[in-house]
Amino acid sequence: MTFVLLAEQVLNGLQFGVMLFLMAAGLTLIFGVMGLINLAHGSLYMVGAFAAAATAAATGSFLLALAASLAAAAAAGALMELMVIRRLYARDHLDQVLATFALILIFSEGTRWLFGSFPLYLDIPDALSGPISLPFGIDYPRYRLAIIGIGLVVAFAMYLLITRTRIGIQIRAGEEDREMIAALGVDISKLYTIVFALGAALAGFAGALIGAIQSVQVGMGEPVLILAFVVIVIGGIGSVKGALVGSILVGLTDTLGRALLPVAFATFMEPSAATSLGASLASMAIYILMAAVLILRPRGLYGAA
């Protein structure tokens, strides 16, 4: 394995991690502030991707498509919170899981009803297509590099929002003690709607960004949702910083595992067995990572004690 290949794989891992962060940040905020397990978070990712694909097909503009994904997912999230989620805060987690699972089915079949069963087309903008030459002779797709940049900007913006703004103070207070900040006169139901819409918008944004290099189809959100849950468990539930660290860890582990494990096994096994064993072990790698983190820190890396 050459240095160039390894460097490229590290970039790939970083890009994957940054993408997961956009999903996990919303999920962990919603869980941290409202104590709600939202299985339908993946549906918001799908809503964002479909909104972007439909807008791009109608207008041809990728920027408008991104704006549409933010707006559509935030609107879908706010509506979801007002109509369904609001009734679930006081219920136990099993009720929340059941209700939000129902939402997954409703969103999936609703999307199929609107857009049909066949995948939609969403392409990356011309300005970002093709590879770019980096130092040390690395050729890397421009678009993936842009995703890394955008993800890090969003992470920094989230940091500013949470540490420097009034709403950030309310969010942090909400995580600490829900009853108390309600007693202090903060309109808690409005705060919940805002946080939910914010998390939804991030998920939708991720869906649109990723939709351009993957397939925009019904059910695209669920595999990502599972990984996002792994991320927030590793990072510590409720911690945005934990979500960032967890996402990058998961992204790197998954990508490097896929690239390196089969090669590592091939040094002492016959190639075909190494390929299949390496592939099987690579697909378990992030769960092994999660188990290891939980053994050392049962509440995750940055979880509240």
Next chain:
Amino acid sequence: MTLKTLIGAAALTALATVAQADVKVGMITTLSGGGAGLGMDVRDGFMLALKQSGRDDIEVIIEDDQRKPDVAVQIADRMIQAEDVDVLTGIIWSNLAMAVVPSATAQGKFYLSPNAGPSALAGKGCHPLYFNVAWQNDNLHEAAGAYANSAGYANSFILAPNYPAGQDALTGYKRFYEGDLAGEIYTKLGQTDYAAEIAQIRASGADSVFFFLPGGMGISFLKQYADAGVDIPVVGPAFSFDQGILQAVGDAALGVVNTSQWSKDLDNPTNAAFVESFEAEYGRLPSLYASQGFDTANLLISAVAAADVSDAAAFQAALEAANFDSTRGDFAFGPNHHPIQDIYVREVIKEGEIYTNKVIGIGLEDHADAYAAECQM
């Protein structure tokens, strides 16, 4: 179940109450979730053939298996025990077929497969009542291997998902391909990001890439492959290039060579009429899955016309005769009830605004599967 199916089912039930059907067909197929496009194409092709035949003695009950083996088994049990169907059909996925077919045929029901063709059902597990109208799973991959030889490729990089059909795919390719392997990767089933694999392909020095990544996996792979700027030619089976997903891949698929037993532009009157009537009926171009559904129904109709389904031996003989006009032109069953047919090499082109395939040659002529010899009926 979608509204359309509901209406369709309701209309069929209404139809059935008017004319008492002689042959009852249970169709178990995937109509919701990620793989729904495939099931809908099979269903629509099947129903189109029935409609064109004008027969009112064949009743079809359609159920959605949600791509879940347990659901498919439940539906099959209900159809066999409560609805007393004569013939089962419709399953898309090999793992579902393995869960349903052996028990259905053991209970004396005919099964006509419009898609899945796992090797286990073609070799030792073959059955007199089981017919595959599409292909044995390995077939299209074998043709891809044969094409790679003729194109002069000598150093292929091959990848497929890590599940039985994925392993069959790489086995099938290697059975015919004579060159060296630059690399061999099993990806996760349902994986959507292929950056790590594409980096390895770029670094491997391969002169060709063979991949089997059906549905959404193929869309993701092709888009990312094109974006990474790797210019090694790609070969694959038709599953990643069918009419339903090509529009979602876009330019990234242009010029890619793929293998299929059917193509929209196959020059025979049955196919021309099928493509035209399918487009008129459903407002979209047919895929290979639709052609398989259409052929399955026409095979059934030909058998119903020749024999009574209650006489199993006669009905089996009528099916074996395969006395119908296939959209593929020549069509015959081998001794294990799997097709002997030409596998074509196609290239993705753009016709106006629509991405579609054009036949550029024959990969394997009158090709039968490798498992027929193991089948003892």
